[in-house]
Amino acid sequence: MSVGAPKIPVVVAEVVEVNELIKRFRFVRRDGAAMPIFSGGSHVVVEMDDHGTRRMNPYSLMSHPADTMGYEISVRRDEVGRGGSLYMHNHVKPGMEMVLSQPVNLFPLDARAKKHLMIAGGIGITPFVAQMAQVETMGGRFELHYSVRSPALGAYVDRLQQHYGPRVHVYFDELRQQIDLKTLLKSQPLGTHIYVCGPKGMIGWVHATAKAMGWPDRAVHSEEFLAPPVGLAFDVQLAASGKSFTVQPNQSLLEAIEAAGVEAPYLCRGGACGQCETEVLRCDGHIEHNDHWLTDDQKAANTKIMPCVSRFRGAALILDR
Amino acid sequence: MTKTMFEPSITSRPVYGVLSPGVGSAHLFVADGEGAEAVCDLFAKAEAAEMKSASHIIYMPGANGCDRSAALQALGVAQFYRAPSFASAQPRLAKVLADAHMGLQVYAAGTEGLMAQVATAAQAAGLPYEAVQMEHRGSLARRVQCVHCKGVTENVTLDPFVCSHCGLSLFVRDHFSRRIAAFQGVNIDAEDPGLVPASVERFK
Amino acid sequence: MSLDFNDETFRGDYTFKNSAKAIKRFPFPFPEDSYMYSVNMEPHVPGPVGSIFEHMFDVDEHYVAEMRDRAQVLADDPLRCQSLPHMELAGWDLLELIMESKARDYPHWFELHKDGNNWHWINKPLQIEQRFTFMDASTLPYGPLEYITRQTQGDFTLQDQRDDDLWIEAGMVTTQADWSLDFDIGMSFKQWHAPVPLAGQMGIFDRALKFLLKLQHGAPVRRFNWTMTVDPLLDTSPENYPKWGPSKTTMTPETIGHRQHLRVELQTLHRLPRSNAIVFPIRCYLIRFEELVTVPKWARRLHRVVRDIPDELATYKGFLRNKPLMLDYLAQFDDGQPTSLGFAPD
Numbered sequence: 059m060s061v062g063a064p065k066i067p068v069v070v071a072e073v074v075e076v077n078e079l080i081k082r083f084r085f086v087r088r089d090g091a092a093m094p095i096f097s098g099g100s101h102v103v104v105e106m107d108d109h110g111t112r113r114m115n116p117y118s119l120m121s122h123p124a125d126t127m128g129y130e131i132s133v134r135r136d137e138v139g140r141g142g143s144l145y146m147h148n149h150v151k152p153g154m155e156m157v158l159s160q161p162v163n164l165f166p167l168d169a170r171a172k173k174h175l176m177i178a179g180g181i182g183i184t185p186f187v188a189q190m191a192q193v194e195t196m197g198g199r200f201e202l203h204y205s206v207r208s209p210a211l212g213a214y215v216d217r218l219q220q221h222y223g224p225r226v227h228v229y230f231d232e233l234r235q236q237i238d239l240k241t242l243l244k245s246q247p248l249g250t251h252i253y254v255c256g257p258k259g260m261i262g263w264v265h266a267t268a269k270a271m272g273w274p275d276r277a278v279h280s281e282e283f284l285a286p287p288v289g290l291a292f293d294v295q296l297a298a299s300g301k302s303f304t305v306q307p308n309q310s311l312l313e314a315i316e317a318a319g320v321e322a323p324y325l326c327r328g329g330a331c332g333q334c335e336t337e338v339l340r341c342d343g344h345i346e347h348n349d350h351w352l353t354d355d356q357k358a359a360n361t362k363i364m365p366c367v368s369r370f371r372g373a374a375l376i377l378d379r
Numbered sequence: 380m381t382k383t384m385f386e387p388s389i390t391s392r393p394v395y396g397v398l399s400p401g402v403g404s405a406h407l408f409v410a411d412g413e414g415a416e417a418v419c420d421l422f423a424k425a426e427a428a429e430m431k432s433a434s435h436i437i438y439m440p441g442a443n444g445c446d447r448s449a450a451l452q453a454l455g456v457a458q459f460y461r462a463p464s465f466a467s468a469q470p471r472l473a474k475v476l477a478d479a480h481m482g483l484q485v486y487a488a489g490t491e492g493l494m495a496q497v498a499t500a501a502q503a504a505g506l507p508y509e510a511v512q513m514e515h516r517g518s519l520a521r522r523v524q525c526v527h528c529k530g531v532t533e534n535v536t537l538d539p540f541v542c543s544h545c546g547l548s549l550f551v552r553d554h555f556s557r558r559i560a561a562f563q564g565v566n567i568d569a570e571d572p573g574l575v576p577a578s579v580e581r582f583k
Numbered sequence: 584m585s586l587d588f589n590d591e592t593f594r595g596d597y598t599f600k601n602s603a604k605a606i607k608r609f610p611f612p613f614p615e616d617s618y619m620y621s622v623n624m625e626p627h628v629p630g631p632v633g634s635i636f637e638h639m640f641d642v643d644e645h646y647v648a649e650m651r652d653r654a655q656v657l658a659d660d661p662l663r664c665q666s667l668p669h670m671e672l673a674g675w676d677l678l679e680l681i682m683e684s685k686a687r688d689y690p691h692w693f694e695l696h697k698d699g700n701n702w703h704w705i706n707k708p709l710q711i712e713q714r715f716t717f718m719d720a721s722t723l724p725y726g727p728l729e730y731i732t733r734q735t736q737g738d739f740t741l742q743d744q745r746d747d748d749l750w751i752e753a754g755m756v757t758t759q760a761d762w763s764l765d766f767d768i769g770m771s772f773k774q775w776h777a778p779v780p781l782a783g784q785m786g787i788f789d790r791a792l793k794f795l796l797k798l799q800h801g802a803p804v805r806r807f808n809w810t811m812t813v814d815p816l817l818d819t820s821p822e823n824y825p826k827w828g829p830s831k832t833t834m835t836p837e838t839i840g841h842r843q844h845l846r847v848e849l850q851t852l853h854r855l856p857r858s859n860a861i862v863f864p865i866r867c868y869l870i871r872f873e874e875l876v877t878v879p880k881w882a883r884r885l886h887r888v889v890r891d892i893p894d895e896l897a898t899y900k901g902f903l904r905n906k907p908l909m910l911d912y913l914a915q916f917d918d919g920q921p922t923s924l925g926f927a928p929d
Contacts, residue, residue: 063802094800095856123857160799163859168745169669172505192857195718196672244404246481249505272403272482274510276746325797333797391770391777507746526763526821529662547825554778558769565821569828570904 063160065105066093070154071128076213080181081147082132084121085158092126098189099281100161102129103327108145112313115142116283116328118185118255119161123192129158132213134181139285140308162325165255165281167193172249174200177237177264179256180207183214185281186255190222201225203242205256208232239267254280283328286310287348289369295376296320297339311365320379322365329367336377338363343372383515388553395494395515400427404482406434407475409497411465412441413517414489415451421486422454431456435475437468441490441517442534465493469500476504488514492522492533495560508557519582523551524561531561537578539567548575551582587692588647588708594655599815601874605644609870610635611878611926612807612847616887618896620782624794627803627851635849638688639803640681640735641866647708649736649758649817656757656818657733662765663820664729666741666753673741673753674728675718676855677862681731706734728753737849737866740764742772744859749795751775758817758867760810760846761824761901780895795852798861803853808865811902811909812846815869834905839912840873843905845885872912878928882916889913 068085076082087093096119106113121130136143150156165185167174174193176186183204193200202222206212208230218226229235243252252273254264261280268278288308295302296315305314312334315322325333329349338345338361347357349364356362363370363377385394398421410418415438421427434456440446440463448461462468476483485506487497498511520534530544538551542564549564556563568575591598601609630636635643656663666674682704686695694705700717711734715722723730732739732755740754749772756764767775772792773783782788798804812819813830834842849866876882889897889909897903923929 063799096800097857097859100859160801161856162799166744166859169672169743169858170505244480244482247505248476248479248481248483250481270402272401272484274507276507276509277481325799331797332793389777390783391774524766526766527823527825529765552778554766555774556766556769557774559766563763563766566825566828569824570831572825572829 066102066158066160068129068156068158070150070152070156073150073152076132077211079211080132080134080213082120082130083146083150084128084130085156086128088155093129094161095126096123096161096188097163097166098123098192099165099167099185100163100188101165101185101283101326102131102161103159103324104131104146105157105159106142106145106150108141108149111141111309112316113140113142113145114313114324114327115146115285116326118165118188118281120184120187123188124195129161132181132184136285140288140310142285159325162331164326164331165253165279167253168251168277168279170249171251172199172247173251174198175242175246175250175252176200176202177252177254177256177260178202178204179254179260180205180211181213182254182256182260182281184255186253187214187218189253190218194222201227203227203229203237205229205231205235205237205260239264240271243268243271243273250277252278254278255282258282281330282350283326283330284348284350284367285328286313286367287346287369289346290371292370292372292375294370295374296379297376298379305369310367311363311369315365315379322379324366327366329364332364334364334366336363336365336379337361338375339378340374340376341370341372342374343370345370345375383519385515391555392553393491393495393513393555393557395513398486398488398512398514400424400430401484401486401512403484404433404480406430406484406486407479408434408436408486408488409438409468409472409493410436410451410487411439411489411493411517412443412445413447414438414441414487414493414514415447417488417514417516418486419447419450419454422456433457436460437462437472437475439464439468439493442520443518445517465496472497472500473504476500476506479504484512485510486512486514489516490518490520490522490534491515492520492560495522495555495557498557499560502557521551521582522561523549523564524556524559525549525564527566531559532564535562535564536580536582538581539575539578540564587644589644591645591648593648593652593815593817597814597816599645599648599869601870602644606870606874606877607928608634608643609875610807610847610849610868611875611881611884612809613884613888614925616884616922617891618888620785620787624791624804624806624852627805627853635868636805639684640688640737640864641849642685642689642692642708642736646736650709650734652817653733653755653757660822663757663822664732664755665764665768666726666728667769670728670741670743670753670858670860671720671726673743673855673858673860673862674726674731676857676860677739677741678727678731679717680853680855680862681735685735709734728755735864737864739865740863741855742861742863744796744861747796748772749792749861757820759820759865760808760848761819761821763821765822778899780899781893795861798852798854800854800856803851805849805851808848808850810846810848810900811905812844812869813905814842815844815871817867817869831901831905834908836908836911839905839908840876841871843872843909843912844869845872845875872909876913876916879916880922880929882913883918883920884922886910886913886917887922 072084074082101116117131133146325331332351341360346369348367435458487494494513525542528545532543550567552563554563685693696703742749
């Protein structure tokens with residue numbers, strides 16, 4: 059059973075410097091054909107050939123879901139990360155050929171909601187740009203609360219306010235503006251769903267506040283992609299394919315498996331979807347479980363690992379792959 | 380009071396818990412018959428004291444005649460309403476849900492048919508089904524929909540039973556629809572008309 | 584009716600039959616001499632020319648007659664097609680998928696012309712010509728799901744995906760293996776499958792759900808299911824069980840070859856792009872025993888499958904009472920010779 063959909067060969071059509079931290083990229087198909095329509099909240103995995111290192115990073119689609127001429131993503135430059143965002147910022151130019159995955163939606167709107175309450179922090183705005191466009195087409199009710207560091211870094215603030223008017227609320231940290239979450243959550247009609255995308259702290263704050271105010275878990279949705287963390291190098295053995303290799307400090311386990319020529323399933327590459335779950339046959343040491351997928355009990359048992367974001371410290375790690 | 384023990388069953392059949400004080404801005408209780416006792420047990424807990432000023436209880440006596448209105452009225456909640464039947468309480472329930480905000484906690488207690496209809500109403504108003512707390516008390520009589528004529532027969536205790544709408548003899552499956560708030564009844568003598576086994580009182 | 588399509592009935596005088604060509608392409612569902620549940624999904628990719636897999640949605644000689652039968656079922660019971668309000672977008676996704684597939688795969692029968700959202704659809708076999716605005720249901724005689732599935736063979740259900748589950752919340756179900764859309768609509772994946780015996784304990788539904796939640800747009804999958812039906816009745820619904828149930832009691836050794844049918848469902852699953860819903864087309868193919876036994880390998884194998892199936896499964900599939908009659912009939916075609924692996928005739 060394979061979930062492999064054909065990948066999309068694209069060419070970079072446009073690179074726009076949105077502000078000092080964020081660049082927007084537009085991709086069109088190399089063969090000129092239409093892109094698949096997608097649902098708001100979807101992401102694609104962008105494949106990069108970073109001077110011999112293959113990087114595959116997930117980015118939320120922010121173009122209009124019905125725009126089949128091209129896809130757009132926004133990338134925030136991360137100076138301390140492993141280099142995927144730096145590669146996008148420094149090396150990707152119009153005319154370059156790249157490869158995208160099919161869109162996958164791990165952050166869908168609940169179509170039954172009487173109202174969608176969207177809460178964004180920083181670059182977490184991107185899935186909402188597509189979702190608002192889709193909800194508007196369908197005549198749905200929504201409200202965006204967008205928190206960002208400063209007017210200079212407020213990507214798309216003007217564009218969104220202009221288009222959606224009073225449905226968009228913006229908060230600048232520098233001006234000491236803050237979302238008054240308690241007041242906001244008190245007055246929402248029955249059937250409202252909350253969606254939050256942004257830094258880890260914001261996601262936790264929204265979940266905790268909503269819970270304390272009696273919101274059901276199933277009415278609060280969040281998406282947080284983890285960038286695979288850097289760490290110490292470690293050795294791994296693959297039992298099924300009979301390969302052994304070292305995972306480099308700025309390489310994820312999944313990337314190392316792929317670099318060894320072993321095919322492994324994946325969808326989000328950010329610890330959220332569960333697709334790359336792999337059996338651990340032997341673990342002499344400590345698995346750094348960085349994912350949102352495995353339960354705490356599963357993490358403690360050390361019998362499964364999510365190679366897209368998790369790492370290992372110790373004497374021996376053997377996987378069933 | 381212990382909660383009702385049910386036979387192991389298939390995955391569409393609901394399971395019920397024990398009502399406990401929820402965190403929220405308002406509390407709506409709907410109960411029938413012995414379900415009143417589950418509500419009283421909840422309010423007997425210390426942490427429920429401060430809920431009373433934000434609580435609304437809608438109650439109807441059970442089909443078996445059980446009427447605990449007095450005990451509920453004595454709780455002194457902000458709003459108490461005794462309805463003669465669930466059908467008569469439905470317009471009120473719909474209005475309360477339509478006016479409500481997120482943060483409302485919904486509790487249902489009593490027979491399966493009552494709880495299912497409360498959960499269906501809450502879901503229609505936008506609350507997830509799982510957000511409705513339910514505790515079974517009293518009769519195990521079932522609410523059954525005839526798959527043939529679509530008529531619902533209330534308080535079914537016998538299996539097989541005669542559909543109160545079309546007159547077919549139906550056996551009662553454990554298959555349960557949260558949308559219709561009923562178990563499924565299927566004609567028992569479809570293949571051999573007239574061959575109907577004797578009814579057994581399965582749901583007391 | 585044109586030469587491409589049979590003039591036949593699935594009720595009353597039951598004139599349904601398969602041509603020699605239809606028998607040859609029949610999707611015999613047993614790759615080996617025994618049967619047990621499995622998830623057994625494979626990519627729904629185009630198959631050999633002439634096979635039922637050649638195109639995304641197979642249109643065969645029974646098309647026009649099946650659509651006539653569906654219209655009659657809906658006239659008798661409009662509840663066989665339902666869509667909860669939030670599923671309309673998925674209905675448009677499905678309409679687009681089917682119209683584009685059919686216009687591409689069968690250009691001599693179907694045409695789709697688009698000018699922005701102004702669409703022009705031509706269905707020659709059913710003599711339908713429709714101009715409408717895509718995504719505006721008021722420009723079609725029915726909602727998008729009902730409109731397109733009145734013109735497409737097979738049952739259809741639409742599953743919304745949320746909370747790590749699939750919810751069956753719309754469908755067109757008139758050729759079903761004894762389950763009620765009206766009762767099941769709104770259920771989660773496991774609630775909907777709750778009445779199926781054994782499979783739950785085997786973990787079949789856990790695995791299938793986990794797989795389907797990750798199903799990707801552009802990568803549909805397929806599997807087979809099967810049951811038995813007396814007379815070529817498409818609408819074996821629980822709603823009408825008192826009407827068709829007695830037919831099981833009147834079969835004889837003389838009539839079984841003609842009246843007993845193997846009923847095979849080609850089930851495909853497709854992720855829909857705008858709604859992120861999953862569409863589940865369940866296409867029913869019928870073959871009478873006397874047609875099936877013209878292929879010696881199929882006759883041998885069906886005998887062995889029916890002989891060895893657990894009673895619990897035969898009960899669920901509704902043929903336990905006629906199992907001895909079936910075995911007597913099929914045994915005469917089983918000489919004990921080995922059969923080759925796979926579906927194809929030897």
